[in-house]
Amino acid sequence: MPRLAIKGGNPVAEDLSKLIPPWPTYSEKERQALIEVLESRRWCRIYPGSRAELFENMFAEYHHAKHGIAVANGTVALELAMKTVGVKQGDKLVVPAVTFIASASAATELGAIPIFADIDPETGNISPRSVRDIVEQEDGVRAVVAVHYGGNPVNFDELKPFLARRGIKLIEDCAHAHGSEWRGRRVGAIGDMGGFSFQESKSLTAGEGGIVLTDNDEYANKARLIHNIGRVVGRPGYEHYILASNYRMTEFQAALLLAKLDEFKEQVERKHRNGAYLADRLKRIKGVEPQKMEEGVTKRGYYYFVFRYNPEEFGGLSKQRFIEALRAEGVPADIGYGMPLYKQKAFSREAFLEVMPPGIEYPNYDKMYLPGAEEFTRQEVTLLHYVLLGEKEALDMIVAAIEKIKENVDELAG
Ligand SMILES: Cc1ncc(COP(=O)(O)O)c(C=O)c1O
Incomplete structure (x- = not known):
């Protein structure tokens, strides 16, 4: 059984960085x-x-x-x-x-x-x-x-x-x-x-x-x-x-x-194609759900490729630990913005009123709880867009890394 890279095994996506151009590209x-x-x-x-x-x-x-x-x-x-x-x-x-x-x-x-x-x-x-x-x-x-x-x-x-x-x-x-x-x-x-x-x-x-x-x-x-x-x-x-x-x-x-500009236009097409391929592959893994696109979306530009992670399908492995394991395998995953904005210090009563004109009332951001925002930030995992400049071989490595973590999650128990 392959050991997870985070436990000293060989990273399955070790060569991913060689298949993706360094960002920003220039010539x-x-x-x-x-x-x-x-x-x-x-x-x-x-x-x-x-x-x-x-x-x-x-x-x-x-x-x-x-x-x-x-x-x-x-x-x-x-x-x-x-x-x-x-x-x-x-x-x-x-x-x-x-x-x-x-x-x-x-x-x-x-x-x-x-x-x-x-x-x-x-x-x-x-x-x-x-x-x-x-x-x-x-x-x-x-x-x-x-x-x-x-x-x-x-x-x-x-x-x-x-x-x-x-x-x-x-x-x-x-x-x-x-x-x-x-x-x-x-x-x-x-x-x-x-x-x-x-x-x-x-x-x-x-x-x-x-x-x-x-x-x-x-x-x-x-x-x-x-x-x-x-x-x-x-x-x-x-x-x-x-x-x-x-x-x-x-x-x-x-x-x-x-x-x-010309290179960017070509990259939009490539990322659209590759994003659809990656989403399709990830959909087949229970516990990772690519961001839904509505029927009106005819072309998908990318900053983030987003998927939601469900720990229950990964033996209870926390998102934080899942991302660490994924990074160890060679996939530069991240958490996105990490929290709803109303939880940022900048929206505390003191910090907000400090920058606002006199007479503006505090909208009680500190008491907010928006269920969709909480759920999304809890589950969100992001990959930056330039990962999608890698072709099938690169995207298959990302899928393989996630599958490997899922199959060997017992190594991370406790
Ligand atoms: C959603 C969103 N809005 C606005 C901005 C602000 O852009 P800039 O960093 O160029 O000021 C960013 C930049 O990261 C962003 O992600």
Whole structure:
């Protein structure tokens, strides 16, 4: 019987790291692109004909959006989207309880109050029923932040018409969802505005970076002004039309993103194919359940490949210990965000009130318990998207490692 690697046996996925390209990938093309910017002495995008503008057009077109506004990172992309749709101090924003904290902290940066909605533990996405309940119970909900968790598009059919009827804005947090599609349309401008991140771990990256997409001409103009400290883009100088901030992307970031765009598009297709293969193989193992995708999902972009782990099918082995065993076998698994956001110290009474404007009441995050979010975070196991750049041989190693742990779980008893 093979011994588990965590007990000194041979790792079954020892060669996995050799079958996956190191992330982020780059080639001579990226090196040249950066040197060209350097030597051009145009490092800032405020001049006409910038690389940032070209990237905005190309990324927006790929994502089936009319407009793109490139920014410094994904957190300020959400802040810009919120400001643009009119979020003001004291407004409420519905945010899924399980996501990266920026989905909520972009709101608190504007003095707006995140109201946490529950998660559908099968999809990992915001529960449309929980959104409806909140909207019906709370006054002052201005917008909903819908995170496509791991890259899994939210159910727009359930969210969009419901919110539109009530004049509540839908902001897509697409930081995980480059290339994802709902009913044949790429995400980002299906709602009112969408924000993306190009941080180093993301599936299209310039180290840092972000973009806001929209189909709304008025929002696009407003967002461009806000992001350029009240100036018209392409018109440098000192004519400012509104009071705002500087969210601009640099020309180095834009050049890297442009250089990576073709490869990224090919990687989206590859990860979609390989993700479906891995999910299909994992479904056959009792106790691991790949994230459910709804019938409207026509293309799955990835940040995380997510599956839920059930200790009962693994002789009671805890998730923590399962992940340790999996890592020892050579599979870089992780726990995702680990807890619902309302359990973060940043949402304690003291920490929350410290950053909020005077007069804002504490929403009692410390007393929250959302069953779907609790269940999902208890069970969630994640693999980062670039694992799916490995082909069948690599994916079969992941499956073999999980099967090996299941078959030899007795070695870990006690
Ligand atoms: C869901 C989600 N939203 C927003 C962000 C913020 O992006 P950035 O790190 O580029 O500021 C991230 C980044 O990790 C994210 O995962």
